Amino acid sequence: MPNPYSEIFRAPGTKGFAAAGFVARLPIAMAPIGIVAMLSQTHGEYWLAGAVSATYALTNAFLAPQISRLIDRLGQTTVAAPAATISASAFLVLIVATNQHWPVWTLFASALLAATMPSIPAMVRARWTGIFRDQPGLYTAFAFESVADELVYIAGASLSVGLSVALFPEAGMLASTLFLAVGTAAFLLQRSTEPRLEPSAERATGSAIRLRPVQIITLALIFVGVIFATAEVSTVAMTKELGQPGAASLVIGVYALGSFIVGIIVGGLNLTMPLPRRMLISVAAIALTTLPLLLADTVLMLAITVFISGLAISPTFITAFGLIERRVPEAMLTEGITWVMTGIGIGMALGAFAAGWVVDTFGAHSGFFVSVAAAFASLLTVLAGQKSLAGGRQEIPRNTLAQPAE
Template identity: 75%
Template sequence: MSNPYKEIFKAPGAMGFSAAGFVARLPIAMAPIGIVAMLSQTHGEYWLAGAVSATFALTNALVSPQISRWVDRLGQSAVIVPTTIVSVLAFFVLIAAANQDWPVWTLFASAFLAASMPSMPAMIRARWTEIFRNRPELNTAFAFESSADELVYIAGASLSVGLAVALFPEAGMLTGTIFLALGTAAFVLQRATEPRVRGSEGDVVQGSAIRQRPVQIITLALIFVGSIFATAEVSAVAITKELGQPNAASLVIGVYAVGSFAVGLLLGALNPRMALHRQLLIAVIVLAVTSLPLLAAGTVPTLAFAVFLSGIAISPTFITAFGLIERRVPESMLTEGVTWVMTGIGIGMALGAFVSGWVVDTYGAHDGFWVSVAAGAATVVTIALGQRSLAGESAISAPGQLSQPAE
């Protein structure tokens, strides 16, 4: 049996844009935590570090879908180049402001402008779609990208903090900014794989991709999934600290990502033929059920096992969600549609961290996992109620969009 991952990289240019894209998206994980690590050391105030980091993260969540909308209209190179230049320059100003103790407003202003950083995961998936549109290899490519996203969040955050602590406060942010500049440049230079700009192709699609019902359903569902992801991290830190083994938190969180990473690769290799909307429903049901053992974890080993178990459905959920976006969103809106889903994950992580932190402070470390249970149930309800739309059976999803048949 041939290796499906080896097969997808036989496509001309696939290895090049995927490698460049991996480097270019490391700042997605490095920047938010890197800002906190940098400012907490240079200014000694965690509230300030958190506020500046939140300014960057929330602004990027709002701006990146609009950037991707312009990418769909004008092409990747025409939009990625200027927005990345603005982001890189703003990051350098932020680093200088932290190092030179410039006024506080310069920190917020530069973080706000740095948020023009484009959504590289969406750009990469758009290129895979251009190569394998309506072919089974696309599911394998999406599985690879979901696993790569896991590595980005694991490696990026650890690298950013590690450099800031080991070398100097600005080291993590400086490295992330260099990755953004060099990775994006290498990505843009590969013009052969850049998706062509598509018109509405007879559908007379108007407005934003978020008006498409499948995008609304999947984005809402992945807000809940992002909450589960963040809750696992916050609660793991709180519980291991309560158990007197705070250093075990990194191991527990790493196990969470390993479970998701392994199952995601397996799903991509198997490439099941079941309709994607049904695959997604099964994945979120598994996600909800596997969150229940977290409530009973009372030791570090049982916590690690429960967290591993709860992570097995994360990548399958992402893979099938992005596959549905590719099928249900008009080609002229694909990049924006993918970006809205990525934005949903980010919003969910921010909300999950906040809510679970409040629950832990108010009720105790173990009760934080009730946020995961509630979010898991909400995910199942959202996807179950949206099955008809996700199957492409609704008459009209949004003004001007024609229905598409189920797989």
């Protein structure tokens, strides 16, 4: 039986842009925690470190879809090259400002500018779509990218903090900036796989978020992002309460491991079930597997239930991006993917806040009630949106087209 992963990499140029895209996306995980690690060591104030990191993350969540909309209209190289240059330059300014103890406003200003970092995962998936559109290989490619995202989040945060602690406070951010600059340059230089511009792209003036399928999937994955953050916050709180705080990183790693393993397996399957139904089953599995978290009362039970909870994450992501590819107009693909990824990030920010408040107010174990509530909210969202998620690719709505001159 042929290996589906080796099959997709037989297409010319795929190995090159996939490798470059992996390097270029490492800052997604490295930058937010790297800012915290850097500033908390140099300035000794966690509120400042968290505020600057949040400024970057929330601004990027707003700007990334707008940048991706321009990419859909003008092309990856035309837009992403200057956006990544501004972002990398601003990160360098942030590093220097931290090292030289420049005024606090310079930290926030550079974080704002650094938020122009384009969505590399969306651009990579757009290239896969251009090569394997309407072919089984696209599902495998999306599975591979979901697994790559898992690796980024597993390795990126640990690498960023590890460098800052082992070498010097700015080391993690410096490495993150180099990965962004070198990885993005290597990715954009591979012009042969850059998606062609759709004729309708120049006329599209509205946003992909106005399309009902994008709204449904983005909202569903906001709730999934809440589950992510809640699992991490609650795990840290529970292991500390149980007297084994060092076990937190192991348990969180097990959570990602479950998603990683299932993602590899699912990507190799030739599934024929309609994507909307597959999405419904995936989020239903997420909802059901959050329930055992409420019963965990030892570190071992916590690790087992967290592993089980992570099993359905990758299939949900793979299916969500598959639905975006099928339902969003080709001229809005990069933006549509970016909105979904932004939804995950927004959910993680909201989840960290909500879980933190619940843990502080009701105790460490109570944080998992946030996971359960978010999981069933995601399930209800997908269930209610089954009709909108079904069908073929949508046309660009009339009111999102520039009107021709009279």
